[in-house]
Amino acid sequence: MKTAIFSSAIAIFATLATALPAAAPAESGVGNLAPRDHVKQVISSSTVVNINEDTPDTALGVSWTGIVSRANGKHNSQALVKFDFPEGLNGYKCRLAFGYPIHFSGTGEIQVYTIGGANIESATFNQRPFRDQFKGTFRVAGSGEAVVVDGSGLTFDCPAKGAKAYEVVSVGDNNEVVWYAPSGGLRVDVM
Numbered sequence: 001m002k003t004a005i006f007s008s009a010i011a012i013f014a015t016l017a018t019a020l021p022a023a024a025p026a027e028s029g030v031g032n033l034a035p036r037d038h039v040k041q042v043i044s045s046s047t048v049v050n051i052n053e054d055t056p057d058t059a060l061g062v063s064w065t066g067i068v069s070r071a072n073g074k075h076n077s078q079a080l081v082k083f084d085f086p087e088g089l090n091g092y093k094c095r096l097a098f099g100y101p102i103h104f105s106g107t108g109e110i111q112v113y114t115i116g117g118a119n120i121e122s123a124t125f126n127q128r129p130f131r132d133q134f135k136g137t138f139r140v141a142g143s144g145e146a147v148v149v150d151g152s153g154l155t156f157d158c159p160a161k162g163a164k165a166y167e168v169v170s171v172g173d174n175n176e177v178v179w180y181a182p183s184g185g186l187r188v189d190v191m
Contacts, residue, residue, distance in 0.1 A: 040092070050067050052078075057125075066081065080115065083188050085160070091158075093155055094155070094189070094191070099144060108146075109138065113134055134153060137171060
């Protein structure tokens with residue numbers, strides 16, 4: 001008798017379990033960030049300009065290498081990064097992402113800000129577009145994708161055709177993050 005009741009209970013639980021909806025797979029990312037496999041297009045930077053506190057009035061020009069660092073509470077190096085958005089992105093979401101540095105040390109953390117213009121080619125530490133809105137913080141932890149520490153402003157409505165630029169700065173002291181722009185660094189993922 002006990003075996004029959006136990007068998008019946010197992011059958012009922014098995015029936016109920018098959019009727020339950022399957023749990024949705026957990027998505028990676030932070031907050032409103034979509035997983036990497038939802039990316040429709042990647043927009044790489046078109047221009048990188050490094051600016052340096054130690055040579056504040058010297059234009060360092062366009063570079064393929066982005067350098068962000070800070071040492072001993074000063075000696076700031078920052079990177080201005082421009083993207084050229086193509087036509088046809090209306091209605092899509094864009095997300096700033098960072099990955100594949102060629103070197104990092106210290107905290108490995110960087111922050112990204114919008115800046116007040118995209119004309120960065122002749123920028124210096126003292127003469128550059130103003131820093132505007134905080135977009136997010138990344139932590140470089142290896143040679144792959146950076147970890148999102150604060151993604152509160154990384155996702156935004158993709159702009160219509162045109163250029164938009166960002167400033168990348170060091171977080172913490174005795175910190176350095178270096179990337180080769182054609183294959184890594186700051187990018188825009190179109191969702």
